[in-house]
Amino acid sequence: MNPIIATSLLGGILAVDYRSSLRLMVSQPLCGGTLTGLILGAPLEGLLAGSLLQIIFLGNITVRGERVLALPVAGVAMAALYILCGREAGGDVSARGVILFWSLLFAIFTAGVGQVAYRVWENRSNVLVEKAFEFARRGRLRLASTIHLSMLLVHFIYGCAALLLVISLGRAFIVSVALRAGFPAAGSPGVFLILLPFLGVGSLVRLHLAKSQAFWFGAGFLLTVVLFLFNGG
């Protein structure tokens, strides 16, 4: 099967896991990236790409009523773009930094657009739900349930369509424009991989300091630093 179609189908399934409240959390980028890697035959690269996106958004919690970023779809997009464009670049290590930068940028935008799309859907689907309630009140409970379940398809189709678009466009752009121009000339992804986790640290600090758990946070931090120093830095 075409790798873009295969990963798009995976994205559709993960979108269902996340939006339907099935919530086995296979849809988190950490798992979604690894699964994408498995499908594309590069699980370690998938794990790396997925976990990087996960780390960036690590401490950003979403309680009810808040806007939810479409991280499941973004996780698959990130891993797929990183792996597929990496193949096109061959063994060129210096291109990896460029690919990582653009894959992440596409993934962050995918997450943002997904958030807006879902908000629009939540507002528009009122009409369908009212219709389903009308059927239920007339005793047609099966039809109401069918309407409810059919909305799974909306999440699935959105996940598939968004990924088809993002992976196709992203891959074409990264390979034909970004890699040729060598922009940004980031070299190997090493420095990116070292620096981007600080975003996750920032949001975790925000989460735990706000919850008066600074003592335990500090204890974990100090203990690890002491162990690091004892091991010779």
Add this chain to the structure above:
Amino acid sequence: MIWRLFFIQNSRNARTLDGLGFLHVLTPLLRELADSEEELDRLTRRYTKYFNANPILASYIAGVLTNLEIRKKAGGDIPAAHIERVKSTLSSVLTARGDDFFEIVLIPLALTIGCIFAMYNSYLGPIFFLFFYNFYHLRSRIGGYRAGVMGGEEIGRDLTTRLFRERKVLGGCAAFVSGVFAALVFTRAWSFGGPRLAGWGIVAIAALLGLRKRFSVFWTVLIVFLATALFVLIW
């Protein structure tokens, strides 16, 4: 009925939130309890409304309502208004407790441990995350419905006490693990690029904390990400 609980949020919308999903969960019960079309109509009308609860702990509410409806059917003196009151009280209490436990403590804790493994290229990361999270998740989803059916409305108090206890322990663990994660990120940066890289890390954290007061997660992450890319270009 239990499998229906896994799809409660399918039709989440701005007006009735998970109202249709909750009706879908209770449909088999309503059919079983109603002796006539009129009774089914009367029962259904009670559930064609707004419903908002944490999707995982909604299982308890569905269980408790099943218990109440069955007792009412068997001749118990349970007015419809009481059932409505139990539903709305449990929804608000369990939503607050459930969001706090699952979204603020459990998921960040499991993900942080998973990401620490993943940082060192270990597949244990996603595997640990899935097992750890789903242990609590499935226990509450499947066990919650059964507990609700068996225990009735009294279960709410026991459940919130238990969640409060577990939240205290896991909340401390989450903060500790986050501290470990932060130290690992710092020491890695220090080993790789000395004080300059670690210094940028502190700037990135400060920028993130400052920007989050004014901007959403999306814009904050995007701005700090682009600033980091710029730093890498200069570095």
